Amino acid sequence: MAENNIVVESNVVEAKAHTFLMEFEGAELLRKFELPVAKSKLAKTKDEAKEFAEAIGYPVVLKGMSKDIVHKTEAGIVKLAIQNKEELFRAYEEIVENALTYNPNAKLEGVLVQELAPKGIELILGIKKDPTFGHQLIIGLGGTLVEIMKDFSMRMMPVTIQDIDEMMKELKSFPILDGYRGRSGINKQLLYTSCLSLNDLVESHPEIEELDLNPVIFTENEAVICDVRILMGEQVKGNSLDRDLSHVYQMINPRSIAVVGASTNEKKNGGRLLRYIVENGYTGELYPINPGAEQIKGYKAYPSLLDVPGEVELACIIVGASHVPKVMEECVAKGVKAAIIYSSGFAEVGEEGKKLQEQVLDFAKKGNIRVLGPNSIGIASPSKNIYTAFGAALESKIKLPGNIGFVSQSGAMGSALLSRAWEQGAGFSRWISVANEADLSTSDFVEVLADDELTKVITIFMEGLKNPKAFEQATKKALKVKKPVLVFKTGRSSIGKRAVQSHTGSIAGDDAVYSAAFKKFGALRIQRLDEIIDVSHAFTVQPLPKGKRIGVITASGGACSIIADLCSERGLEVPELTSTSEKIKEYIPPFGSAQNPVDVTAEVIAKPEMFKKVVETLIQDSDIDGVIVMLTTNADPGATIIAQSLIDVFKNHDKPLVIGRLGAEMIAPEAMALYSKENLPVYPTPERVVSVMDYLVKYSEILKKKQ
Known part of the structure; x- marks a missing residue:
């Protein structure tokens, strides 16, 4: 191919920001990274075009080259399958004429003479540079129907061969790529090398904003890039990872607290905040700061921080925004370690508020004070009886300690989920409202919770990320200690302004980029809001499955089919049983089903003791990685016997046992109380049961991949 390379006078690397390279410029850049671009040369005249066509070999393709025309086909400046000199001259003249008709002011740099690509499977290889996460690789079914079919997969770059394999298998068109009915698929090795070369390309040229290679034609033995479109942007400096989180320990485990803005009026936030700290059993030193009060809630009040006689580790600042900089100045003088605003x-x-926030940060940096907020609801640590928060959820009479570390970028949503979780029996180690993230961010708290001995799972309600490198570092730390990071991401926002000019941009929306980043970092994305509590709670009590082979037990044929369908939709396997099936037949009536899913029938109501034997037999099967039990309608006292049986089996085995119960709780209050006492969650629908098992399997797969 070297003899057909074009010589470009302009320096591709120095292209102006947010300008498309012409195709011959882009092709030259790709060739430097040994990507399989179709042979081509730029002709300035008809005679040059004829010379180049003869050198390349007919048939050829002609393409007009102009920076002023992005959509070449629409402008009529692409001519295909030219067979000879006469057709070439005619096509050349038509391209020049059509270009001027389409845009009279267009400057035509020349006509690209390109080899006609072979017939094969058309893919698109694309790159999108996300402003938050950087370059993303897109692989999808290519050609003219890219935006309509939207059959694509995305990963954060750099990608590995394992990533590329996973991307291919995620495509609906994978059977075509893999080969079917005697037809050859694509040469996967050529796809691997092309994608790995794209890694090198963006590492060398981080200013690439978007890249479309569409189509890239793959055959059994060949790959040819037929069309190249590259948008050049600006190089953006990455965020720093130089973060000292040592004082965050004093924020979540303070031995002394000053409440600046404490109020005797408990209808005010400052009064509620102090009440929650006191009523929930805080045992450290507590200093209400209020110049108009002598004491509040039995504690001596002080006019200012500087009047406090002892050390203050945490300042809880709940005064008007305009007064906060003065309070922060006092925090510096007092030697406060951390502050919640x-x-x-x-x-x-708006702008005035931003200036005020910058003043606060200036004082924080001066005093080496770590700040949560502003606009935060605060922190709750039920396992420590420390409640430096004022959310209405704290009015709950039930405040369960547990092992869920929860970080929320929405105070109201986070507070609502806290109260709902307590109602469902899920307990928290930490609950943190990060709000404006002027200083400490979501990523910082993920890193802190990865070290927190009280926390087993880290759950995030996320609206966006400021520093993806910090998030990557934090999730890697959590992954290393096998603490799942679960993310519910809001804001499935629209594509960028320039997406209409790019196939890549049109299919790779912001939300898809977040999903790709979470996969790269080993975070598990929660798809629905109602799954957050279910899945978080499950990770604090359930062991991880070693695979995705699921045993199912129900007392209803209808439930069997529902669970089997849901498992299939999620990619979970429900394997046939071998010797285990024969054992199960000994315990169930002949009109039941000893195959997987196992239907024990309504006999379980009359003979609840036999249920334990079936569950134990199934969970002991070496070909089963986890068991789903879907109960329908059973009442006390039989329901209690079944509950105790399931609890006994769960405690004696190291496989997940996920339990669902469709019947009303009111007919089995003793059974439900027993499940609650043993901290074994029971889910009310088949969808929620299967969803929980699926997330357990997915995290197990993440651990295997990252090891």
Whole structure:
């Protein structure tokens, strides 16, 4: 191919920001990284075009080259399958004429003479540079129907061969790529080498904003890039990872707290905040700060922080926004380690608020004080009886300690989920409202919770990320200690402004980029809001499955088919049983089913003791990685016997046992109380049961991949 390379006078690397390279410029750049671009030369005249066509070999393709025309086919400046000199001259003249008709001001740099690609399977290889996460690789079914079919997969770059394999298998068109009915698929090795070369390309040229290679034609032995479109952007400096989180320990485990803005009026936030700290049993030193009060809730009040006689590790600042900089100045003088700013009226309200927030940060940096907020609801640590928060959820009479570390970028949503989780029996180690993230971010708290001995699972309600490198570092730390990071991401936002000019941009929306980043970092994305509590709670009590082979037990043929369908939709296997089936037949009536899913029938109501034997037999099967039990309608006292049986089996085995119960709780209050006492969650629908098992399997797969 070297003899057909074109010589470009302009320096591709120095292209102006947010300008498309012409195809011959892009092709030259790709050739430097040994990507299989179709042979081509740029002709300035008809005679040159004829010379180049003869050198390349007919048939050829002609393409007009102009920076002023992005969509060449639409402008009529692409001519295919030219067979001879006469057709070439005619096509050349038509391209020049059509270009001027389409855009009279267009400057035509020449006509690209390109080899006609072979027939094969058309893919698109694309790159999108996301402003948050950087370059993303897209692989999909290519050609003219890219935007309509939207059959694509995405990963954060750099990608590995394992990533590329996974991307191919995620495509609906994978059977075509893999080969079917005697037809050859694509040469996968050529796809691997092309994608790995794209890794090298963006590492060398991080200013690439978008790249479309569409189509790239793959055959059994060949790959040819037929069309190249590259948008050049600006190089953006990455965020720093130089973060000292040592004082965050004092924020979540304070031995002394000053509440600046504490109020005797408990209808005010400052009064509620102090009440929650006191009523929930805080045992450290507590200093209400209020110049107009002598004491509040039995504690001596002080006019200012500087009047406090002892050390203050954490300052809870709940005064008007305009007063916060003065309070932060006092924090510096007092040697405070950490501060929570509950006040609103900062960056979230506009430019004046941003300036005020910058003043606060200046004082924080001066005093080496770590700040949560502003506009935060605060922190709750039920396992420590420390509640430096004022959310209405704290009015709950039930405040369960547990092992879920929860970080929320939405105070209201986070508070609602906290109360709902307590109602469902899920307990928390930490609950944190990060709000404006002026200083400490979601990523910082993920890293802190990865070290927190009280936390087993880290759950995030996320609206966006400021520093993806910090998030990657934090999730890697959590992965290393096998603490799942679960993310519910809101804001499935629209594509960028320039997407209409790019196939890649049109299919790779912002939300898809977040999903790709989570896969890269080993975080598990939660798809639905109602799954957050279910899945978080499950990870604190359930062992991880070693695979995705699931045994199913129900007392209803209808439930059997529902669970089997849901498992199939999620990619979980429900394997046939071998010797285990014969054992199960000994315990169930002949009109039941000893195959997987196992139907024990309504006999379980009359003979609940036999249920334990069936469950134990199934969970002991070496070909089963986890068991789903879907109960329908059973009442106490039989329901209690079944509950105790399931609890006994769960405690004596190292496989997940996920339990569902469709019947009303009111007919089995003793059974439900027993499940609750043993902290074994029971889910009310088949969908939720299968969903929980699926997330357990997915995290197990993440651990295997990252080891």
